[in-house]
Amino acid sequence: MNSEFYQQAISDPHSQCPDFLAALASDPQLKAVQQSQLQQEEAMLALFKSTPTPSDSHLAAIDAISEQSEKKQWSVNNYLALAASLLLCVVSIKYIDIGSPEYNQQLASHTLNHTAHGHSYAGVINTHPTMGQLNVQLASYGASISNVDDLLWNKDCDYEGITSAHLVYQDQNAKINVYVVPDSYEFSEVEKVFSDDRYQGTIKKVSNNYLVIVAPKGHDLAPISQRINNELHWTI
């Protein structure tokens, strides 16, 4: 029996590759291996189908995801509630001074704070993530990456109320912090270029995210920005 077709009969018994089909037709032993494998896979499929059924409350919650959103869009009551909330916020901020937002609403300020906060560990503990790990992380941001050379560290961070993909690159002697922040956060201020006394950065709107690159002050951002533009792909 041809070992290549034997492996195929096990790993991909449904293959419609013409050479494989011809081999099946001419080799009863190979055909038997394929049939045995197909039987085992049918049994596995039946096994999977026998998992418990989800609860009614779960199914209702899944349906409600879009319902709630639609109601938010169209319900007059919600408009009224929103107006009342806004009024309350204005009053709170102006007179009571309790209007601290749930998250930092200035994107530049947030990423500067985030970079300073992570300075002691982000990219210091050298994790060298694999491309597979990175692409799993980036998938829910609608992104993928094609090169992980010089990438030191990655994490999904929840800092100052904002969840973002946080990557750290080594670029010459500097550690470069890259953030992918969903644009579902409504920022009051998004500056294209920003800096403080330690760091400088850029913000670019890409797909449904903001891509923020932060480097130590004085570091030339152009090469790493170009590289990230080339290697980070917005897939969906």
Added chain:
Amino acid sequence: MNKESIKKHKYEQLVKLYHGDLFRYGYWLTHDKQVTEDLVQETFLRAWRALDQLADINAAKSWLITILRRENARRFERKQLTVVDIDDCVVLDEHADIEAGLENKVLAQALDMLSIDYKEPLMLQVVMGFSGDEIAKMLGLNKNTVMTRLFRAKKQMAVLMANQD
């Protein structure tokens, strides 16, 4: 039909077509019905939020699986251990309950004994119907590696099942 209605219709189609598969896949990753329900709910919530980014509806299944796998990984990142009194616990072995109703308990046990590196491509191929190319893309591996893992997974399954007979 306005934009919001189109989005809602698209979402309902995704739920109708893929909820069952996602739930089964999630269950075989977690072995816990409640955790699976949370996982699948979070997956659809994220899918709803990002639905405008899904240009090709034909890619929806792998897109949803990718979100679910990522959410499952996040579960371990944020997992906090809490201490409870052992006497207050009722031990439920859901897996045992399910297995009791299965025609092929041996098959279930063999599957559980596979390492996740082998179990996951196997589930994606056999249960979810993905091709080697699609699995490679989802797992960030090349196709040859995926096909090798599938071959080894199935050979290991055969050995494990033979040993349990």
